[in-house]
Amino acid sequence: MKNAKQFHKHLININNVCKKSLLVIGTVVLSILNTHATTLVSNFNTTTIHADITNESLIKVYDWNVETNKGSYSGTSPSVEDAKRMILLTSSGEIVKASKIESYFVLKTEAKNNSKRNYFWEVKTVSGYAKGYSSSKTYAYKMMQLVASGDAIVSRKIISQPQQ
CATH class of the missing domain: 1.20.5 (Single alpha-helices involved in coiled-coils or other helix-helix interfaces)
Incomplete structure (x- = not known):
């Protein structure tokens, strides 16, 4: 024993x-x-590229902004209708204090370059709420899935805008 x-x-x-x-x-x-961890060193391109700016190389984009009782949201859309739809989506269930849509011209190459965009994501689940920024749309979806893992998603939003 x-x-x-x-x-x-x-x-x-x-x-x-x-x-x-x-x-x-x-x-x-x-x-x-x-x-041993390292950070990615960015090599800045210092070469100058001359481009002829013509009407064919420009595209009109719409910058929208909406202020609600819960906060303010903004983004960029390719058309007025899309900007209005985004204002309705982001302000759903909230009281709109002010909204604004402005148009401006950018180069087509810049408008279609997704590497220079920020993605705002927002997800609501049965048990909580989270929001954040991502550098890619794929990463925004992954973050929403991670936050809502094992929980039912009530609503989710992804809004992209150019980096400034």
């Missing part, structure tokens, strides 16, 4: 040592990985 108790204490001691060893090993590994 005495040997069984001693053996049991010995097993508990070994278990505690293993836990501490794993914790130390994990800390060392994460420290090494963290010290």
Whole structure:
């Protein structure tokens, strides 16, 4: 009986040592990985490109802004109808204090370049609410799925706008 108790204490001691060893090993590994982590260095393109600006190379885009009782939202749309639809979507269920749509011309190449856009995402679930910014539409969807994992999504929005 005495040997069984001693053996049991010995097993508990070994278990505690293993836990501490794993914790130390994990800390060392994460420290090494963290010290070897690097950030992406951006190489700025300093070359000048001359482009002839003609009517065919320009496109009209619409910058919209809506202020509600819960906050303000803004974005860029390719048409007036799309801008009005986005104002209705973002302000649904809220009291609209002011809204504005302005048009301006940009180069077609800049308007279609999605690498220079920010994506605002917003998701409401049965148990909560979250919002944030992403650098790509795919990442915005992933963030919404991550936030709402295991919960029923009530509503979700993704709004893109050019980086400024």
